[in-house]
Amino acid sequence: MRFASLGSGSTGNGLVIEQDSTRLLLDCGFGLRDAIRRIARLGLQPEEINGILVTHEHDDHTGGVFKLANRYRIPVWLTYGTYITSQKLMPKELEFDLHIIDSHQPFSIGNLQIQPYPVPHDAREPVQFTFEDGKHKLGVLTDAGTSTPHIEATLSACDxxxxxxNHDVDMLHNGPYVRSLKQRVGGRLGHLDNESAATLLGKLDNRKLQHIVAAHLSEKNNHPALVNTALSRTLGCEEHWIGIASQQEGFDWRQIK
Structure with missing residues (x-):
């Protein structure tokens, strides 16, 4: 299994997961032309994507999903709550298959087994996912205001x-956002800060961990060096071992062996 990012942050998110001939796109918060360009940067064409999974309805995750799906007839998987709140983005004539998923029920697409799990975020029915190929497990968690025992159980023993x-607490507090936005981002249904992410990480079984990539960093309220320090301290590793997903470049393919 391998995975790569189209970009990660407040203006657009997308992650590609590949196992043999199965290629899935998790979210697409980019315009159609930009999404195609970013997919090509990874050596792929949209026609090679077998499915798009959607975590929740916010524009930085769904902005390009339905245009891409309609243009290339790519099936889409999402919860009922996300479906209801995303209808304004959908074309009148759907040229792709739409699959409604249960936020707790596992399912398979091609060579990948997928486990959705609910997360606390200010969306209608948000989920995140783990992906398994029978040998290895990739866990993804963004857009969650806090951890839960279920999140920690789901993300344990990932490869x-x-x-x-998302943010450093002090930078958010002293940053340019208005008070209401600061409260939303830092609240229980907002986004994980560096120390909260590190605390969550410390509760997981990390004995198999080959890769960790920090994602959804705020460009105004965080800095990669702060992320590296927080996560490396928890894992007891060198700071440079912590990967960072950027807004513009995402990150290149990472192979799980």
Whole structure:
């Protein structure tokens, strides 16, 4: 299994997961032309994507999902709550198959087994996912205001982990956002800060962990060096071992062996 990012942050998110001939796109918060360009940067064409999974309805995750799906007839999987709140983005004539998923029920697409799990976020029915190929497990967690025992159980024993480190608490408090936005971002239904992400990480079984990539960093309220320090301290590893997903470049393919 391998995985790569189209970009990660407040203006657009997308993650590609590949196992043999199965290629899935998790979210697409980019315009159609930009999404195609970012997919090509990874050596792929949209026609090679077998499915798009959607975590929740916010524009930085769904902005390009339905245009891409309609243009290339790519099936889409999402919860009922996300479906209801995303209808304004959908074309009148759907050229793709739409699959409604249960936030707790596992399912398979091609060679990948997928486990959705609910997360606390200010959306209608948000989920995140783990992906398994029978040998390895990739966990993804972004857009969650706090951890839960269920999140920690789901993300334990991953071989690779993409983990939200949205903001530094002090930078958010002293930053340019208005008070209401600061409260939303830092609240229970907002986004994980660096120390909360590190605390969550410390509760997981990380004995198999080959890759960790910090994602959804705020460009105004965080800095990669702060993320590296927080996560490396928890794992007891060198700071440079912590990967960072950027807004513009995402990150290149990472292989799970």
């Amino acid at each position: 690779a982990l993409v983990l939200e480190c």
